Amino acid sequence: MPPAAVTNLGYTPPDGGWGWAVVFGAFISIGFSYAFPKSLTIYFKEIQEYFSVSYSEIAWVSSVMLASMYAGGPVSSMLVNRYGSRPVVMVGGLMVSIAMVLASLGTTIIHLYLCVGVIGGFGLAFNLQPALTIIGTYFQVKRPLAIGLAMTGSPVVLSTLAPLNQFFFDSFGWRGSFLVLGAIVLNCCVAGALMRPVNKRVQVKPSDGSPRCEVAREAAAAGVSTPSADPPPEDGPTESKCPSYIYRYIDLSLFRHRGFLIYLVGSVVMFFGFFAPVVFLAPYAKHQGTDEYSAALLLSIFALADMFIRPVTGIIGSSKWVRPRIQYFFSFAVSYNGVCQLLCPLASGYEGLVVYAVFYGLAFGILSALLFEALMDLVGAHRFSSAVGLVTIIECGPVLLGPPISGALVDAFGDYRYMYYVCGMFLLAPGVFLFIMHYYNYKKLDEEQRQSLSLEIRASEEALKLRINQEVETMKCKYELEAAD
Known part of the structure; x- marks a missing residue:
């Protein structure tokens, strides 16, 4: 197998530079995506007593949030393919913030399912996939390291949010804590602002005498881009095969x-x-x-x-x-x-x-x-x-x-x-x-x-x-x- 599948990129990823700022933004975004549903369990006991529901009913809040985060993947992918990672992550952070503010006004457990679970879960989906996608555009050789550092955000954010949530709970109760969390999660918008698109300048390696390199060298001299070394997939989507709008983005x-x-x-x-x-x-x-x-x-x-x-x-x-x-x-x-x-x-x-x-x-x-x-x-x-x-x-x-x-x-x-x-x-x-x-x-x-x-x-x-x-x-x-x- 080739070292990495990089077909049809048309440029050489920088493997550094502003990419490390993007990794930091992904660190924050991915950290909130995975840690946020787990950290909310601190409030479950009081919410359970407030709404007089069973533990299984209150446990569905985190389950619905995680399931919505995963189910929102295709929508997030379509938006990333259409608009790029930066605006999608910023919208996702705003959605989670609005979801927490609305949840603080909740009067029934169904209200929490819809606000925290569905709206908040989709907002986290808009944070997770775009952050991972943009790392692939900035890194090739160092990509496993970059993704490993970004994924470290999950335990770091969780270990930070856990004591903070306990402090918020003791100071403001669950409703006030949800308002504060709605403000904190806006940091995902800051993380999204760091994710500027990569400068996709075509860089062709020196020719080694092979026919493939000669074609790339002559094409670069003519000012046109070339496909990568790997053959294009035979089953790739084309306009003739995939006339539907959704096929253009998924x-x-x-x-x-x-x-x-x-x-x-x-x-x-x-x-x-x-x-x-x-x-x-x-x-x-x-x-x-x-x-x-x-x-x-x-x-x-x-x-x-x-x-x-x-x-x-x-x-x-x-x-x-x-x-x-x-x-x-x-x-x-x-x-x-x-x-x-x-x-x-x-x-x-x-x-x-x-x-x-x-x-x-x-x-x-x-x-x-x-x-x-x-x-x-x-x-x-x-x-x-x-x-x-x-x-x-x-x-x-x-x-x-x-x-x-x-x-x-x-x-x-x-x-x-x-x-x-x-x-x-x-x-x-x-x-x-x-x-x-x-x-x-x-x-x-x-x-x-x-x-x-x-x-x-x-x-x-x-x-x-x-x-x-x-x-x-x-x-x-x-x-x-x-x-x-």
């Missing part, structure tokens, strides 16, 4: 892309067991007799390990040994998460849970840092916006149903062990599947690349023969004319 031909389908199948199964273990970590510790403070400390240990490993994963993913075969690294990360869940019930006592929290935090961080880089590596930066939109809307089902299914297992068996076993299988099985299928995909891509190169060499030889014949005919005609004179 690349549905990705459903015929081999690598995309492999990623989609693996990730859909994976998300059934991805979030539930961290949601039930503290309750599981309490079930084993751990006090509330120590149980909460496990989450802090988990977050610290997660925060540490994400940039480290970006550095490893950018190395020359891992980058050309980064899909194997991603498959290992999924499998590693599964093994952690399968071994969790074997942890005895609080010390065992601390060890589990460390290893699980590392596993969760590695997988989170590679989650979107693996997709971008498969489909290329130019198709990533459509790909992430299609993936997230399909994943919203497992994201929404995963924790309730896990909770039902706990209710049915009265024990958390079976929940961790099932989550472990939901992670280990797609990890093995991804490893096998990516091995097959790499072999097929190598074969296709060799065939493409062979065809180009053959076409170049035919063109060279034709040119020689034309020159011979020209010289022969010139010689005959001179002889006649």
Whole structure:
């Protein structure tokens, strides 16, 4: 497989410069997208008592918000493809702010579902996908590092919002806190302002004598852009094939892309067991007799390990040994998460849970840092916006149903062990599947690349023969004319 799929970019990403400011903006935007729904759980107990609803009813606020964030992926992708990342992120921050202000005036739990869950969730979707997409336009060689740093925003923002929310709750109650959070989340608009479009100047590398480089050099000299080294996809959308307006902004031909389908199948199964273990970590510790403070400390240990490993994963993913075969690294990360869940019930006592929290935090961080880089590596930066939109809307089902299914297992068996076993299988099985299928995909891509190169060499030889014949005919005609004179 090529080091990275970069077809049809038409320019060389700067891999730095203002791109690091964009990474900082993405750090804030992605941080709020993932941390905001989790941080709101601090207010659930008081809201539950205020509206006289059950815990399951109030828990749906975060679930609906996360599901809306994933379901809004295609809409976000269409807007990014049409208007760019900067305005979409700014509108998303404004939507979440308005949602929190409206929620502070709520009189029923349905009001919170609509404001916090639906409006706020769609606003977070407008923060997540554009931030990831614009990183792909600024970075190529250092892209795994850039995405790893941006994804670190999730644990950092969560660890910052958690104590702040507790302070706001003690000082202003849940209604006043929602107003303050509505102001804080406007920082996403500032983050969006940093995401100015990349300067797409065509830069052609020096010729190495190959036919491909010669074509690029001559085209650049003529002032026209050329396609990249990779052959354009045969199933790419065209005006004749896709006359519909929506087809212009959502690349549905990705459903015929081999690598995309492999990623989609693996990730859909994976998300059934991805979030539930961290949601039930503290309750599981309490079930084993751990006090509330120590149980909460496990989450802090988990977050610290997660925060540490994400940039480290970006550095490893950018190395020359891992980058050309980064899909194997991603498959290992999924499998590693599964093994952690399968071994969790074997942890005895609080010390065992601390060890589990460390290893699980590392596993969760590695997988989170590679989650979107693996997709971008498969489909290329130019198709990533459509790909992430299609993936997230399909994943919203497992994201929404995963924790309730896990909770039902706990209710049915009265024990958390079976929940961790099932989550472990939901992670280990797609990890093995991804490893096998990516091995097959790499072999097929190598074969296709060799065939493409062979065809180009053959076409170049035919063109060279034709040119020689034309020159011979020209010289022969010139010689005959001179002889006649």
